[in-house]
Amino acid sequence: MGTIVLSELDPKFKYEVAEQPGGENIKVCFSCGLCTAGCPVSEIDENYNPRKIIHMVLLGMREQVLSSDFIWLCSLCYTCYAHCPQNVKFTDVMRALRTMAVKEGYVHPSFPDRIKEIDNLSQKLRQQMALSILRRKSEDASINPAELLAKASREVERAKSPVS
Numbered sequence: 001m002g003t004i005v006l007s008e009l010d011p012k013f014k015y016e017v018a019e020q021p022g023g024e025n026i027k028v029c030f031s032c033g034l035c036t037a038g039c040p041v042s043e044i045d046e047n048y049n050p051r052k053i054i055h056m057v058l059l060g061m062r063e064q065v066l067s068s069d070f071i072w073l074c075s076l077c078y079t080c081y082a083h084c085p086q087n088v089k090f091t092d093v094m095r096a097l098r099t100m101a102v103k104e105g106y107v108h109p110s111f112p113d114r115i116k117e118i119d120n121l122s123q124k125l126r127q128q129m130a131l132s133i134l135r136r137k138s139e140d141a142s143i144n145p146a147e148l149l150a151k152a153s154r155e156v157e158r159a160k161s162p163v164s
């Protein structure tokens with residue numbers, strides 16, 4: 001979390017997030033951390049922490065949250081949504097924060113579409129990599145991630161090319 005400057009806190013922020021579609025339940029978070037424990041992005045980036053993002057919203061750290069790269073790193077996978085004992089629906093809160101970040105000019109309006117393209121591409125790459133190792137699913141085989149990725153990229157490019 002960034003430095004907390006009391007004079008910069010916006011007490012209205014959490015209410016505004018709660019007014020957005022999907023943001024309604026943010027105020028009932030009791031900071032248990034189960035969302036972070038199951039998050040696949042937190043697994044690969046220890047600085048990414050859904051519990052902390054919610055805490056920052058509740059504290060009123062508007063500028064720090066809406067300008068943060070973290071709100072765009074979420075893969076919208078809904079794991080935190082399923083784990084939360086308070087039904088905070090953090091995936092929807094994240095969508096609400098993104099909408100606010102666009103509306104308030106923290107990113108260009110085209111930015112969500114660029115993120116969507118990246119999400120689609122990463123799913124296609126994952127699918128091709130999984131298909132590659134599925135061909136040898138009965139063997140105890142090691143994998144070479146770089147080789148798999150290169151092969152998957154070629155497959156995705158091939159699928160994009162018009163059929164001649």
Ligand code: SF4
Nearest residue numbers: 029030032033035084
């Ligand atoms: S799991 Fe739910 S209640 Fe627990 S910190 Fe995350 S959002 Fe808050």
Ligand code: SF4
Nearest residue numbers: 039074075077078080
């Ligand atoms: S929706 Fe986002 S914050 Fe929640 S578990 Fe998935 S990647 Fe993490």
